[in-house]
Amino acid sequence: MIPAPFDYAAPMTLAEAFALLEEHGDEAKILAGGHSLIPMMKLRFASPEFLIDINNIPGLSYIKESDGYLRIGAMTREADLDHSGLIRSRYPIFTDASKLIADPQVRNMGTIGGNLAHGDAANDHPAVMLAMRAEVVISSSEGQRVVPIDEFFFGFYMTAVQPNEILTEIRIPVPPAHTGNAYHKLERKVGDYATAGVAVQLTVDGKGFCTHAGIGLTNVNPTPMRATRSEEALVGEKMTEEAIARAAQMAAEDCNPSDDLRGDEEYKRAMVGVLTKRMIHKALERARS
């Protein structure tokens, strides 16, 4: 399968990339890791007239903590997250997610920015970002704007990134002490999209009460979904089995999965319940260690 014809440029600076975006408007697509875009172009689901390859622009790949944020450059590969000592020791939720994303070769190319900007509710990072209350930095020739993750996903393949803009950084507030997080997805085989996936981040106080909760769901709603009612049910509560079961039940009730080859609606709701419970337990374990 060969994509429809298109023209291509690989600018060396963001300024050149912005100029190309201004020139070509919504006929242009940004090429990051390419492992969602190129397959869609081969299947002719997408036929952009112009590709702007941002792989040669330096300075878009980094993982660092500064000014109270974990900052991840948009072109950071899944494999970089997988291998990062900082991520492994302080943000295990990313290691949970990145090792379940596609396979090693795809992770060598796929980027965290692309995973979000693609706007697919089946991707894994959106749920993780919802749980961690991330902010997304979107840049254009006019400067930068910072969009909270809750205002980022508009609809199927639609995000806050406008045709003249490029997603350049993801910012995650450095979690307070006694915070734990975890992600898991149920997948039929390596490389498949999630049947259901759940990301959880929790902060607990010295007496075992929950002070902050973030819960994001993968592939059980037309857009990446925050399990708001479950979060509210946990905050202020002592983390008992009953409280956890109630929050998990609410996530199962509130999601909107559709029947497909990966399972019917009832099954997916049940799996959201099971995974939410397990991820709350895992996040708690990490918060206490």
Add this chain to the structure above:
Amino acid sequence: MKKEITVTINGEKHTATVEPRTLLVHLIREHLRLTGTHIGCDTSNCGACTILVNGKSIKSCTMLAIQADGKEIITVEGLATTEGLHPIQEGFKENHGLHCGYCTPGMMMRAVELLADNPNPTEEEIRWGISGNLCRCTGYNNIVKAIQYAGAKMRGETLPSTEPEFV
């Protein structure tokens, strides 16, 4: 619309004129006639087209040839030297790591990066490490052994037995 690109493949510089939509695997197989790299699923699932680009294993059906401009590529044809087979090739030969052979070039190129990253992987690490490469014949056991053999050889250790396993 066509553009000129230069890639180094298996140590040799090649210049080619390609359309931006030309896939890297087509440049390798059809322009350069290096047909050791296979096309399997053509959807980035099976791993038969795996090659190394700047030392990283990637699926060449899902990269544009033009993205490889200026890069160093190694394909299965670049593994053996005048000294003989690469340890990973020897491992597959000694351990019956293939039946039909279709997945083998991609499997070996993936194993080369796996062993470069992790010279002494556990069996579980090997199985996760080749999770992006599908084999429909072997049941994977002898592929895992082939990679263990190559790892041992590259570490300079005594080589594991290559008696085939009948179960």
